[in-house]
Amino acid sequence: MPEELNEEPQSNADPDISDADSDLLKEIREDFQYFTDYWKENREQMAEDSQYAACNFWSADDLKDREGRPSLCPDELSQYVKQYANSLRQNKRAGKVDPRGMGATDQDAHHRQTIIRGIEHASTAQAAYTTAYEQAAWTGLGFWRVTTVPTGNNKEVHPAIKRIPNQFTVLLDPEAREADFSDARKCFVTDVMRTKAFTRKFKNAKKRSFSAQDMNVAPGWLNGDDLVIAEYWKGDEGRPGTDMKVMQYITDGFEILERTEWAGSFVPIIPVVGEEIYVNEGGRSKRVFLSLIRRARTPQKMLAYIASQEQEEFAMAPRAPLQGFEGQFDPDEHGTLHKTPRAYVEFKVPKDWNAGWGVPPLPGRTQFMPNAQAYELASERWRRGIQAAMGITPLPTAAQRQNEKSGIALDKIQTQEAIGSFHITDNFDRALANSTRQLNELITRVMDTPRQVGVRKPDETHSLLWVTTSEHSLPPEAQEAIKSQDDYLVTDRGEFDVTISAGPNVQSEREEASNFADTFISYVSKLPVPPQIQMHLIGLAVKLKNVGPIGEEIAKLLIPPDADKVPPEAQAAIAQAQGIIQQLQAELQKLQIEKQGKVIDNEYKLQMNQLNNDIKVLTALITAKSQREDQEYEMYRTFWLENHNAAHERGMQAEEHTHEKDTLAKQAEIASAQAAQQHAQTLEQNAQQAAQPQAQ
DSSP, X not given: OOSOTTSOOOOOOOSSOOHHHHHHHHHHHHHHHHHHHHTHHHHHHHHHHHHHHTTOOSOHHHHHHTTTSOOOOOOOSHXXXXXXXXXXXXXXXXXXXXXXXXXXXXHHHHHHHHHHHHHHHHTTHHHHHHHHHHHHHHHSEEEEEEEEEEOSSXXXXXXXXXXXXXXXXXXXXXXXXXXXXXXXXEEEEEEEEEHHXXXXXXXXXXXXXXXXXXXXXXXXSEETTEEEEEEEEEEESSOTTTTOEEEEEEEOSSSEEEEXXXXXXXXXXXXXXXXXXXXXXXXXXEEEEEOTTGGGHHHHHHHHHHHHHHHHHHTTSOSSOEEOOTTSOOHHHHTTTTTOOOSOOOOOOOTTOOGGGOSOOOOEEOOOOOOHHHHHHHHHHHHHHHHHHHTOOOOOOHHHHHHOOSHHHHHHHHHHHHHTTHHHHHHHHHHHHHHHHHHHHHHHHHOOSOEEEXXXXXXXXXXXXXXXXXXXXXXXXXXXXXXXXXXXXETTSOEEEEEEEEOOOHHHHHHHHHHHHHHHHHHGGGSSSOHHHHHHHHHHHHHHXXXXXXXXXXXXXXXXXXXXXXXXXXXXXXXXXXXXXXXXXXXXXXXXXXXXXXXXXXXXXXXXXXXXXXXXXHHHHHHHHHHHHHHHHHHHHHHHHHOHHHHHHHHHHHHHHHHHHHHHHHXXXXXXXXXXXXXXXXXXXXXXXXXXXXXX
């Protein structure tokens, strides 16, 4: 039923049970028995899973057998389940409404999506989602419900989400075949109350006392003084999601206490299932849903055994380690042996000691060597067994956290941690799509009178939106809204599809937003918009940085008071932001290539400097050689003055030497230029090779 069972109902049951109700009650009792038998084994395994979730690893028989012995429950499972479940809290998922046809527009889809966000926010739907998510992780099945709540205005109702805290109260339709049970035609949601509470709650109930004979009429509905009260959901005539008529009956198995026609065409109980498999029993296949911990129960039980055995062994450590004969110890002296150091200690010979026995042995210390290392190895083995059974990578070690500092490495570790449990995340997405599809249907079927509804926009701000079945039926105070289609929604216009989008990691999203704001602020002056719009955009970027109250004050100074009436130029500039980011990413890649080129250029300059130094050294050597030759020339000139013939010959040699010097200098210059050219070609090839990986 839309409201919880402990709320005051409005019963319209007839005093006498009609033939039609008799047939319906018979069908209800038969379905209840069939559903209970079909899901019996599954629910038994769920019950044991829930004991492990509560850190109770020992059965009643185990505890009886171990009476007087340690029965520890070291928890290894919860860290992995919490790690898995908390990922949903960080990466919230949301339904996305898309236009499909029959006049539906993108604007209509956007309005429906903001209405659904408003419904989820008003219903604290995230609590319902995470409850079902964790139930599926721990036991294999979790649930929430789609319902309606009164608005307090002319008997209007509004769609809502409510959690189902106890997954054992739901019996699904065994004949449903879709993975999300969206094709279900029947469902039970049960509650148990004492018969006294029942008579107070259902004052118009015809049957107010129950006997042992009633247990035979309705088996499973009575247990001593406890009575089962059930919601029985039944869909007739048509297909789910189109034209199926859904009824909700409140019954105790003996009469129909309430009946309500549901506004939607789905059974509004949303299951989140674990790993789905079929098992063959007695020639008949049955569906089984495995929790995240189902296969890990055995290694967890072994850890409990090992820890209990280890405690039992440590408990055997002797509390009086020194052993000796009576009379050997001085209580005052030897009682402090373990505390006070001394040079020597004397023990007495027992008075009745027979000298023929020889010298009595000194008191000995009882040796105790626990098998701690063996227990540690065994524990590690079964701890890894738990990780393998759950398909989850161990949490990062301290070394990993210190060494794996790159974003890629950390993302890889987080991805490995999530892969083993992603099948439940995928099933949750199906459940959320089913729920969003039903909310979207209720917007059309329930919001059938002009009204204002609260919406929640993508930027997490709240607003009001007029909804109506026709724009002509809006009241006078809403006529201003019809001037723009952005301000109202015609609920009976169009058909829509629902998909699921997953939000990014909160920390990653915050870092990306901050990086975007930094980059955007540095380039906002280049946008082809007026200065006042640039200041507005800078103010929005400051808010995006999320730096606290001071940042909010700065943003208020930068954003004009009429910020809600942003000119079209500003809207266009904001729309260009994504393109600017893409250009910046391309420019970043270009700068990285240029950086590599600068590194190569610096290496080239260093080698050219080295080559220039070599040339300077070579030039200095040539100059020095030239100076020596000039000195020799002077000697030869002096000698020529003394001997003309010899001087002439020496002069010819000097001229040849000068020619040789000039030739050598030119050869050195040519060699230097060739070496520099060859080195430059080598560096250019290295630069091209370094640029190829960047281009790829």
